[in-house]
Every structure is written in structure tokens, then in C-alpha cells.
Amino acid sequence: MFVSYKWLSEYVDLDISPEGLAEKITKSGIEVENVQAVNEGIKDVVVGQVLEKEQHPNAEKLSKCLVDIGEGEPVQIICGAQNVEKGQKVPVAKVGAVLPGNFKIKRAKLRGEESNGMICSLQELGIEGKLVPKEFSDGIFVFPSDAEVGKNAIEQLFMDDYVLELGLTPNRSDCLSMIGVAYEVAAILKKEVRKPEVHYEAAEEKATDYITVNVEAKEDNPFYVAKIIKNVKIAPSPLWMQMRLIKAGIRPHNNVVDITNYCLLEYGQPLHAFDYDRFGSKEILVRRAHDGETIVTLDDQERKLTSDHLVITNGKVPVALAGVMGGADSEVRDDTTTVLLEAAYFKGSVVRKASKDFGLRSEASLRFEKGVDPNRVKAAAERAAQLIAKYASGTVLEGEAEFHDFSIEKxxxxxxxxxxxxxxxxxxxxxxxxxxxxxxxxxxxxxxxxxxxxxxxxxxxxxxxxxxxxxxxxxxxxxxIPSTLPEGSSTSGALTDYQLKRRKVRRFLEGAGLYQAITYSLTSKEKAGQFTLETSSFTQLALPMSEERSVLRLSLLPHLLESVKYNKARQIDDIHLYEIGSVFISDDALEKPLEKERLSGVMTGHYVYHPWQGEKTKVDFYVVKGILDGLFDLLGLLDEIEYKQAKREGLHPGRTADIYLNGSFIGFVGELNPEVEKEYDLDETYVFELKLADLIQYEAKPVIYTPIPRFPSITRDIALVVDQHVHAGELQETIREAGGKLLKEISIFDVYEGERLGAGKKSIAFSLRYYDPERTLTDEEAAKAHEKVIKAVEEKFSAVLRS
CATH class of the missing domain: 3.30.56.10 (Phenylalanyl-tRNA Synthetase; Chain B, domain 1)
Known part of the structure; x- marks a missing residue:
């Protein structure tokens, strides 16, 4: 709701600044989201009168104007607007003036002719184009003839004002009107409310001689009022009214339509004006539409109706969609002379249904949906009749035709x-x-x-x-309201062990350079089965928003890959993302799926990139594995972790490993299959997914302190020639078992394959470190342990020492 500070001051004495008022309203429970000065950034704009207009000698689309700006000698201004004419009174930005956007007006020459200022359109004065009246939408604004030359144009346009934007919650529909806001502000400031005084001279003719009202759908429309105003002259509404509508976000049209919108803002009661002569009968019948019935609404669209929709008819055909939009055939036009004015109380749910079905969200439907004050229905109609009589020269007929079938109980x-x-x-x-x-x-x-x-x-x-x-x-x-601590016994709050470890995981990954992502839990059937850690049937939604969001996910990776694709398409090449989220494992025997927490990640591009130092490290399998090893070490599980070469759908067959924790499968790490990378339009990309709950809930071995060795160690390097199918990890495990308690460290430092080794062979080089923490190890003791290692690999893998 946009509230004009000056308009509000007509109902309540405001002895407070707009900013101060906004603060008080916010503290009382209605948030004021913004306070905007309508004339912000505007200086030195005055009312000028075009004394002469002639064609620019060197430009077909420019006019040379002589303009009186109230400062003695007229000034010459070059204007490009097509609607500029001699005798008009227009807003003029003088030399030295400033317009919104800090646009400064300077003396200039346009195609050889001097220009001393600018004749302005409303858009150039900061008014949004969609709110500008149609007659001025493509040109300059023209003041009414009684505007005084030389006066401040901003004041004459009623733009010396502030607009407060209220962020209303659905329950506060009472503040969807100026009078409603006035009641609220008066209560806050301890002031009285001044409501508009409504009086006009009614004609001797009665409205009931021209129209009758019948309602079939009494529950949907328990109260309907129709008034008749004759001898109406359609013209622009007063400038002050137009500007109040514009400041409230409504575009002016003509005096009658503007008055109905003005009363909507003032009373919160939607009104509608029909052209009586085009209405088609002397009867108003409100009913539910017939299935298949049609109406052409004011936007010239034909709407097909159902029995869910409430319509206003002339006894035969629909002339308006109740509470939403009128019909094109009976709209008020330039030649309208008699107005049929409608004010009604419509049930919010039926208006909401029509508004949603046809996508016609309007100021009127908004108020009906949230609820209007039944005691203001007739009052708003009387106020509109008064204003039409005053500003459209109308004659209001005595009384009104009405239908009333509900009691208003407080x-x-x-x-x-x-x-x-x-x-x-x-x-x-x-x-x-x-x-x-x-x-x-x-x-x-x-x-x-x-x-x-x-x-x-x-x-x-x-x-x-x-x-x-x-x-x-x-x-x-x-x-x-005083702040107090709760009484009684309590315990101090703390994170659970699971929450604490999950937080450690997040901090570690972010410290390693990965950014957290949060993606949808809903996905499509095609993506739901990709990259899963366990078999599961799909959990489908009964009423999905779309096929793309119809199934609960079984893996986090498909949507993470979509995020990488999105960023990649925007020229972000180095992308490192992780997500902690739930997947939903379903068993046909269970009524509800099991919710299990997963940790997934995607990395592509450079991991380290410092062009100045010439340092570049691309993401590869070992970068990702190293990050995971650091995570496992943080959780105290690294010694329990084992990587095994694996083949998985969607992943590279030679660069993928399953991960086991003490023999139990917990996830995988690997490169995307090149075909999948091509499908997502990605470069070399590595992914991982882990059963986070299994990791966190696993009871790690206690940390045992080991003193720093005081005695020297002995290092031995061996290169073993084995068959190509032998895994380095298997060799390493055998060496560890055979080396006994003296073998403390094992590391691989080389892998070689070549013609000199023979077909189907490879060489893997290990560095072994022996020491005894209690004494200095002798060469004989180290050699004895080393011989056991050589014998074990020879027997198990037929390994040969490479010479």
C-alpha cells in the first residue's frame, strides 16, 4: 500500500515528519518498507507558457519554441516532443536545473539553434512511464490553463510530497485504504480522524425507475448497490486527483474511472462504472456463470467462464466478472452520458477463484480477497456519486437500487x-x-x-x-514491555555431537575452497536415478508443480551439476561446490521414505590459480581425494578408510573409486564420464558423494599420543615389478602386514610402465621407513624385517625386484 503523506494529512493532523511517522508505524506492528520523496533529485523546474512555436530550420523532428518562464524576457527552447503547441503551459527545466538521476540542464546548441532549458515530460520528472496518462505518454506534459507561469512546477504537480510504502500482512486489510491508514495513524499519534463530508443535490427522478437489482448467488453477493448519474461529461479528472492516483501506483484514465479508483483508495471499497446506455437492459442480475459462457473483458480478451465464476449480467449476458474486471461492451467511453455505478460486497473466495483462473490480479480483486468493510459499501458509492456530480457535471438520481440479504454484526x-x-x-x-x-x-x-x-x-x-x-x-x-528470563529448572543449550561434527565438516570444506550450495529436493524421474549410493524406488508427489519437480531426489549430484552448468554458461570456469542435504530412500513396504543425509561435491577448473606467480593447479582426482582424506583425518577416520577402483554409471571407468569405512561402503569419488561432461557442456569435472550420517556416527578410535622418535630410522626403497591388474593399495597393505611393528611408514613415489618391463607389467616404487622408538635400530634388524616384506610380495603377487 502506497500512502501519500499529504493526502493522509487531510484525515489526521500530522505534526511529525514522514520519517518519524514511518518509524512510529513500524514500531506499532506495520512495517514501512520505504519512505520516498516524490520530488527527490529535482530542482529549478517551473511552469512555462509556449508563446511561439515554429519548425526547427535544420531538423524535421525538432521545434523551436519561445517560452515565458516568468522571468521577464522569454527564452528559446528546442523541443523534440510532437505534442508541443503554442499557448500550452508546460513544465520547464531552466538552465542550471537538476532532474532525477542527477541530470543537469545546461545551455546548449541543437542543430545550430540555441536552447536555454528543457520542456519536460512526466517521465523526465521521475514518474514511471506506465503510470503516465495516455495523452501524455509519448510527449511533454501540459498543465491546465489556470496554472500560473513562473510558479514551481513540482508544487503545481503536487509532487512536493512523500510516499510511505506499507508492507501489510494479509490480516491487515483495513489498511488497504487511506481512511483505514488514518484510523491506524490517529491511534498511534493520539489524534482524531476527519472523514470526508459527503453531500450533493439529488434529482427528483429515482434510480429505481432506471434499474433493478436481483441476486441469485446470495451467498457470493449478499449486498449490492446501484446508483444512476445522468448528464455526465467525460473529461480528464482534476490534476490533484490524477497525481494522487499516480503516487498510489494507478494510471489515470478519465474523470469517472479515476473517481472510482480514487474512492477505492480512499475507502478500500472497489467500485465499477458501467455506461448505462450500453448496459443492455434495466435489470442487474448477479449469478454464477454457465459452463462455456463467455465475456470480453476490458482488456479486450475473451474469457471462457465456468460455474465457479460469479458474473454481473444484464439479465441475459455477462457484463462484468464480479470483483475482478468489467466487460468491454459496457465500459465508460468518451461519449458516455449516463453512468450506472456499482458498489457491492462479494465473497472473497469466489473473487480469488476468478482472479487466479484468468490471471487478472487487480487492486479491486486484492481487496475483495482480503475482505472489505461491509459498512463502507454504500458510503463509498455515495462518495463516488458526490465526486462525479462535482467533477463530471453529473446529476445523481435520488436513492439507489439495492439487494441486501445479510446482517452486519459487530x-x-x-x-x-x-x-x-x-x-x-x-x-x-x-x-x-x-x-x-x-x-x-x-x-x-x-x-x-x-x-x-x-x-x-x-x-x-x-x-x-x-x-x-x-x-x-x-x-x-x-x-x-519488560524483558524477563524464564523461571524454573533448565539446561544450557549446546550442539549435539552430530551437529558439532556436521559443522566441522562444513568449515573444513569451506576452508578447502568449496562453496556451499543448496538445491531442490524435488527433481525429475530422469535425474532421480543418477549417481545413487543405494537402490530405491521413486517417491512421487501426488500433485507436482511440474514434471521437473515431481520426484524426491536420491542423490544430490544431479542438481549440483545443474548449478555448475549454470555458472559455466556465465563464464565462471573455476567452480568448487559442496552440499549437505537429504535424500529420500523408499521401500515399497514403507508408507513414507527414509530421509538420509548426504555430503556431495563437484569441482572443475583450476584449484589453484595465481597468474602473477605463474602457479596453476587444475582439479584432478588426487586434488579431490586429498580434500576427502583431510576430512576423514579431521573426523579421526583416515586409518579406517579404503579406496577401491570401481566402475559406476555416469563416471569415468578408469578414474573412479568406491570408498569404504572399516569395510562398509560409504560413497564414491571420481571424474564424470566424458559423455556426461558433454551433456552438461562441462570440462573435466570431478564429483563425490558420501553417506554423511555413517561418517559422523561412526565411533572413531581414540587418539593415542606417540612421542617423537629420539632414535634414528632406516629407510629402504624398493621397486616391484608386478602384473598390471595388481592394485597398488593391495601391495601396500601386504607390505604393512609383513613389515611388522618396526615398519612405521610406507609411501608410493613412482609408477612406471614401458617396453623394458615386458607386456602386461608395471613397476611400483615404495619408500619404507623402519625404526624402534625404544632404541637405535641395527642394520641386521632392519634387513631381517625388509626380507619378510620381499618374501611376502613375491609369494602373493609374484613380484620381482626391479634392478
Missing amino acids: KVITISAEEINNVLGTNIAVDEIKEIFDRLQFETVEENGLFTVTVPTRRGDIAIEEDLIEEVARLYGYDY
């Missing part, structure tokens, strides 16, 4: 001061609570601390005792 709630104070933890006096209800203009009777409150119909959000307690709290001031 809610009555009883609550005690003791209960209010108990809930709020305050000690507010009875008189102060009574004063708060009076400021809200709630009819209140107090007896011995017990309040009987009659809630006005404009506050549809007040229904139970707790609602009244909230009203007292927000107007008393949340800042004045």
Missing part, C-alpha cells in the same frame, strides 16, 4: 485487564488499557477491570481475546 469480546497483563508480563493500568481501546475507536465498556469491547467492522482481523491483547501490546509499545 464482534463483541470480553477480556480482563488482569489477563492482558498476565500474557504481556506488564502492569498496565486499567485506565491506560481503556485509553488504548478508545484511541482505536473500539466501543468499550469497563466494569471492575473487565472490558467488553465491540469491534468495528473495518477491523475484520479482530476475532478473539488474543487479538485484543496484541492491539494493547503494539500501541502500549513493544519497547516498553
